[in-house]
Amino acid sequence: MRYVAAYMLAVLGGLENPKNADIEKILSSVGIEADGERLTKVVKELNGKSIEELIASGREKLSSMPVGGGAAAAPAAAGGDAGGKKEEANKE
Template sequence: MKEIAAYLLAVLGGNPAPSAQDLNHILASVKGKDLTELIAVGREKFATIPSTGAAGAGGGDPAAASPAAVEANKEEKVEEDDDEDMCFSLFD
């Protein structure tokens, strides 16, 4: 089972055809380490990754959003408002 997990990690990491040596390297990197410590280190690494989500989409810094993402978000909101202004219903 751990070999399958290592294979999947390698593929997710960008290696489309991991070798046995690649899998052994992944498994050796975590051998003998405490799971909770590994998770804590992983969380710290994720905390340093900048968020690229649109403002208001959950946890992103609105000031860090790209102008294109902000504009796309505005356009999306306008389209939603247009749909709500229609004065008919399928059941009228």
């Protein structure tokens, strides 16, 4: 995720097709050491694509995911005589 975020920052900063070195510079500015293999994969996948189109595509994929929760838990069974015996009123 950090590589994608850094890529997007580079694009927002004016670079149309950021290179590995551009992303590494952004990541190192906040103390993150880049993994070259992952970075290369992200740059390869994103270069030449519109960020806006990628975001829209991702939203479409998320909207098609089922997000319904599981069945509601049944309420606890009513306890019988949990309070013990009731005292009878004394009649005098």
